[in-house]
Amino acid sequence: MNHYTLWHALIGGALIGLASLFATVLSGKIPGISGVFGRLLVLAKRDPRTQRFSATDKIWRAVFLFGLIGGAALSFGLWQSAAFFRPMRPLVVMAIAGLLVGFGTRLGGGCTSGHGVCGVGMGAKDSIVATFIFMVTAMVTVFIYNRVAL
Amino acid sequence: MKAGKLVLFFPTGAVFGMGLAVSGMTDPGRVIGFLDVFGAWDPALLFVMAGAVSVYGLGMLILRRFPSRNLDLPSAASWPIDRRLVIGSAIFGLGWGLGGFCPGPALANLGALRVEGLLFVPAMAIGMLLAQRFFGADR
Numbered sequence: 404m405n406h407y408t409l410w411h412a413l414i415g416g417a418l419i420g421l422a423s424l425f426a427t428v429l430s431g432k433i434p435g436i437s438g439v440f441g442r443l444l445v446l447a448k449r450d451p452r453t454q455r456f457s458a459t460d461k462i463w464r465a466v467f468l469f470g471l472i473g474g475a476a477l478s479f480g481l482w483q484s485a486a487f488f489r490p491m492r493p494l495v496v497m498a499i500a501g502l503l504v505g506f507g508t509r510l511g512g513g514c515t516s517g518h519g520v521c522g523v524g525m526g527a528k529d530s531i532v533a534t535f536i537f538m539v540t541a542m543v544t545v546f547i548y549n550r551v552a553l
Numbered sequence: 554m555k556a557g558k559l560v561l562f563f564p565t566g567a568v569f570g571m572g573l574a575v576s577g578m579t580d581p582g583r584v585i586g587f588l589d590v591f592g593a594w595d596p597a598l599l600f601v602m603a604g605a606v607s608v609y610g611l612g613m614l615i616l617r618r619f620p621s622r623n624l625d626l627p628s629a630a631s632w633p634i635d636r637r638l639v640i641g642s643a644i645f646g647l648g649w650g651l652g653g654f655c656p657g658p659a660l661a662n663l664g665a666l667r668v669e670g671l672l673f674v675p676a677m678a679i680g681m682l683l684a685q686r687f688f689g690a691d692r
Contacts, residue, residue, distance in 0.1 A: 470566020
């Protein structure tokens with residue numbers, strides 16, 4: 404497990420798909436990470452039936468994301484190939500990137516998991532279009548950043 | 554939702570986080586290596602997507618084949634392909650190419666307390682709040 408191969412990519416991907424499937428069954432929603440996280444940051448709404456504020460919608464999102472962080476931390480500790488990390492950009496660029504990723508995913512209604520894995524997996528047209536757009540835009544961005552000296 | 558069900562979200566999230574780390578998606582070098590099509594191209598992300606999409610797609614197909622009243626599955630219908638989808642996805646792509654982090658891997662890196670994640674995640678939260686404040690949480 405310490406030497407990275409494309410099997411790691413395939414098996415890791417299958418785990419992501421499996422976890423997304425479980426989360427879909429448990430929540431009844433499409434569990435894209437940007438939506439799960441973004442909707443944690445929205446004020447709770449009243450339940451239309453009971454007129455009470457429901458906390459469970461917030462709790463499952465938080466528990467799921469803590470699980471995600473915990474599972475990653477465990478893997479980083481267990482396997483060198485998982486802990487491998489190459490810093491690519493200065494921190495100021497990372498901060499700007501974070502703003503854009505947050506804004507764009509909530510505007511576009513999904514990220515690599517919500518649109519890319521779940522939406523594409525279900526054959527939803529909007530997700531296929533979104534995935535094509537963010538893949539191409541990201542490739543053009545990397546081309547300009549890496550190959551056209553700024 | 555019952556407490557027992559809420560608890561199950563933890564192992565489910567943990568499998569997701571393990572998948573991200575095992576597949577190497579928490580390393581921005583690997584993600585940017587895939588996006589850099591004119592460089593030393595790294596195909597790993599394609600294999601990750603293939604594994605994830607096929608397991609999820611096949612799983613949903615099987616679940617829909619056996620309808621159960623205990624099972625409340627989200628609709629697979631496409632929302633309209635509008636300006637919001639196109640512009641939002643383009644802005645996301647710009648940020649993804651700049652940083653090499655999408656939301657899942659950025660959060661996963663909090664598990665290693667790396668400064669990149671500790672900086673990226675709050676910035677991402679601010680971006681999300683702004684989008685939701687001005688354009689609403691639903692597309």
